[in-house]
Amino acid sequence: MFDVHKIREDFPILNQQVYGKPLVYFDNAATSQKPHVVIDSISDYYQKINANIHRGVHKLSQVSTDAYEQSREKIRSHINAKHAYEVLFTSGTTMGVNLVASGFTTLLKKGDEVIVSALEHHSNIVPWQMLCERTGAVLKVIPMNESGELKLDEFDGLLSDKTKIVTVNHISNALGTVNPIKYIIDKAHSFGAAVFIDGAQAVPHLVPDVRALDCDFYAFSGHKMCGPTGSGILYGKEEWLEKLPPYQGGGEMIKEVTFEKTTYAGLPHKFEAGTPNIEAGIVLGTAVDYLNSIGFENIQAQEKKLLDYGTSELLKIDGIKIVGTAKEKTSVISFNIDGIHPYDAGTIIDKMAIAVRTGHHCAQPIMQFFDIPGTIRASFAFYNTTEEIDRLIEAVIKAKTMLS
Known part of the structure; x- marks a missing residue:
């Protein structure tokens, strides 16, 4: 009970x-508050298994790597992603938005269109404006009504063959509106557009089934769901993540480096350059377990x-x-x-x-x-x-x- x-x-x-x-x-x-189990998990990481991941043959590195990848798998299962490598660790929703918006620079041309909604947090507006400035694409906005709901009939009218990506939040942080994202996703897909969902405000309240939704990208932050700050997830369908270029260069995201040419690692490492926030990634899995234990x-x-x-x-x-x-x-x-x-x-x-x-x-x-x-x-x-x-x-x- x-x-x-x-x-x-x-x-x-x-x-x-x-x-x-x-x-x-x-x-x-x-931001949400943190239960003892999350706080203790942070302490346990630094007291017992603190080591860099994916790079060491020594025991602590292996234990830390296993814990990190187990958390990735835990989150994959939670959101029902098809593959663990479609689950990218980020610093939060904002990084997820920027990663995708940056990658779309290579996919858009002048005159293409990006659709956002009137209900968005600044972090799901500004990166797309910057993308449009870089590429010459046009930003269009789904209007809202006096109740704080999106006008879906006007959304339908915005869609065209020029629409390349639609980005909308699952739940409005300012008003609490739950958007009809399944309708938006299906409608956008009928025009061949990708769909990015900002799930930052949704994941504390519900479990997003990314395969049932059929979204192309879904981003959220750990700190709003009883997890640590500086933790987050970007889910992306494999075919879309393969299309996007790396967001950052550095260690871990490479396959081979020479001064003549660098080749990139496969998913998910292609998007996870440098030493990550290991503790936060592991403990985000703990937070997911805690919420599921509450139900x-x-x-x-x-x-x-x-x-x-x-x-x-x-x-x-x-x-x-x-x-x-x-x-x-x-x-x-x-x-x-x-x-x-x-x-x-x-x-x-x-x-x-x-x-x-x-x-x-x-x-x-x-x-x-x-x-x-x-x-x-x-x-x-x-x-x-x-x-x-x-x-x-x-x-x-x-x-x-x-x-x-």
């Missing part, structure tokens, strides 16, 4: 006090309960406007208080020992669409409680009273 109070014991940081009050952590969309059905049920309760309670306060009311949402509530800047309200909420995020959430086009400077964002994880939401409500009422 799912016992949130028992689960909270796994997270040491949740036991601390801030400003003399128990911490309420509602900034999970920015994603349990995670989704708890987070749905928190989303529904938080939405209902916030809307009881006069002057609250929730930004992003999509039919399909995850446990994110972005909201504003009439006449009060989100930063000002967030400062008071912070003094009540409640961690929320304020600002544009690296999604300025969304804020421009709604003509607002930003929002207060409360993002819930499975280890949060309705009692904590009650404290948020008290803090919002206090901020409203003080600033009105």
Whole structure:
């Protein structure tokens, strides 16, 4: 059975006090907290098996290499990739986006088209803009409606034989909207376009089946799913990864080097130049194990309960406007208080020992669409409680009273 109070014991940081009050952590969309098993796994790596991988015949190197590759296989199984070599270790989602966008420089020409959505994080906008500047390709945008949902009929109209890649997030970090990515993938494929999915906000809440989705690329970060910062995954279909050139040059990504010519290693090493963040790669597998031990059905049920309760309670306060009311949402509530800047309200909420995020959430086009400077964002994880939401409500009422 799912016992949130028992689960909270796994997270040491949740036991601390801030400003003399128990911490309420509602900034999970920015980064999640880490359970003991993840923290212990980091320590165990450095105390017991710290050695460089893939290069040594000595025992520690072999043990470290095995642990790293076992983690790759664990993640392959988790996302249902066909081959382990389609799973690339990265420093996070941003690196995955940049790796693919950089590689597409060799595949695009002037007049080709790249489609992004209006719901994207800056990290899934800027690299594609840079790609278009390098190649002369044209960037097109899937528009959104007032609920924070993509306008699929207009997406259909954007697609053409000029479309070479469509890139969209699985879940919006700013609004919590769950995008219909299977529809987007299938439609883009009907025009011969590749599809890149930014899964950074999705993987804490669901298990992406990359083969069922049939996406060409899927990227995510470890630190949003109870894993270490500086860890991430880029999944790519074998045929696409073979088309792309190496992203970086250096050790490990080569087959043979001479001053006349260098030949490159096969997958996945072709894209993994230099000494990686070995500990983070290994411990990301630990985090995946932990989440699966909780069970994603349990995670989704708890987070749905928190989303529904938080939405209902916030809307009881006069002057609250929730930004992003999509039919399909995850446990994110972005909201504003009439006449009060989100930063000002967030400062008071912070003094009540409640961690929320304020600002544009690296999604300025969304804020421009709604003509607002930003929002207060409360993002819930499975280890949060309705009692904590009650404290948020008290803090919002206090901020409203003080600033009105």
